Amino acid sequence: MYQLKSNIKNINSILNAEKISTQTVRKRMENNMKALVFDQYGTTENLHYRDVPTPTPKDNEVLIKVHSVSVNAGDILLLSGLHYLARLATGIFRPRINILGHDLSGTIASIGPKVTEFKVGDNVFGAVPMLNAGSFADYAKVPSDHIIKKPENMSFNDAAAFPIAALTAIQAIKYNIKPNSENKVLVYGASGGVGSFAVQVARALGCDVTAVCSSRNSEAAKILGANRVIDYKTESVFDKSEKYDLVFAANGDNSIFSYKGLLDKNGVYVTSGGSLKQMAGAMALGPFILSNKMSFLSVKPNRLDLEYLCNLYNDGKLVSVIDKVYPKDQLIDAIKYFEKGQARGKVIIDFTK
Known part of the structure; x- marks a missing residue:
């Protein structure tokens, strides 16, 4: 009788463990997102999709559900690894920052505890810092001072064309x-x-x-x-x-x-x-x-310049020039097209398509 009770206890323990494991796996799956990643420096052949943990915003950050993104020359440079000074920050031998994308537009999904100027559900656009995981993913984490509310008369595709460029x-x-x-x-x-x-x-x-x-x-x-x-x-x-x-x-x-x-x-x-x-x-x-004259510019996203950008747009003095719009599942094709250097204006990827 004792042996039977002992066996039943062991079976229950195993079943509970399996139940916990299943719940854990399900929770982890729910907290994952799809992202375009690269594990080695090189060409677009190194890009592939993977499920990765959805980031959690820190104090002054927001999490954005991505609607649209665009490709920039910096993405190609980061992928190639040819900017050797940048590798000191992004990974010397293998990429530590392995999700490309710096422009984005979308909707705020969650906010950090110290963010007061935005709320969940706001439509925004802006730029992901170079040393953050990028926007070629379902969600992207961005400092709150790197984004601005999207004007109602500006489409998500237009908004994604603006930030870095x-x-x-x-x-x-x-x-x-x-x-x-x-x-x-x-x-x-x-x-x-x-x-x-x-x-x-x-x-x-x-x-x-x-x-x-x-x-x-x-x-x-x-x-x-x-x-x-x-x-x-x-x-x-x-x-x-x-x-x-x-x-x-x-x-x-x-x-x-x-x-x-x-x-x-x-x-x-x-x-x-x-x-x-x-x-x-x-x-x-x-x-x-050139003495004290500026020679190389590394863009610094900030709210003041984003507001100036919006003012020019609202005054009809700034429009986005979009060459092509690709659906989400053709993101790698969009990068390859941009890499040819023949695009007239911006190359956009619409994540809602």
Whole structure:
């Protein structure tokens, strides 16, 4: 009899353990989300989907249910691992930050205990910091000062096009032109995501804008506000005698010395992208060649500039230029398309489709 009771007790223990285990597994599944991840630096072939834990927002963070995202050059650079200084933060040998995506729009799913300016259910857009897990996932955790409420007349796709590219344009131009004067601004690479915003921002600030792009994009650059357009395939801006108050290289593969020749006496050169050679030259040589003039811009998302962005949008002075919109299950295809470097404006992924 004792043996029977003992066996029954053991069986009950096993059954309870299995029940607890099943409940635990179910709870873990409920707390997971689908994300596009990479476990090794390299190409898009290293990208794959995986169930990962849904992040929990800290004190001053919010958790956003992702509606739309866009692709940026920084995503490709992070995936490649070719920015070796960045690896000190993202993982030297293997990626520690392994979810790409920095632009997003969506709806707040939960908030940290110290967040007061937002509530669950607010529609927002903004940018995920470089050292956070990114937005190519069902949910993304974002500092509350990196987002802003989405205007009602702005679609989620439009909102996802703005953050990194438009903020880069704003910070490159607004804070580097001379106040109370008509500045002559050159935008090199005026047809891409950042460049198309840069032309608009410069024009909104009353600048005389010269856009450099291919002939197939020249008409679009004029519509966005360029006073003149130079087709880099048929003529070189570096052969001309024109001088500029601000040269913004949003794209390209040129040396810092060639850009220096385009500057007026007190002109400023800024770059935020282009080839590794162009970026490395700006970072390594810019402080010496251009003295105290800014040479390389790493965008810093903040609420003040996001509010300025929204004001330009509401005034009809800033629009998103969207090349293609992909459904969620074609996210890798969207990245591959962007990587070709032929997109006119932004490449968007709609997570609701």
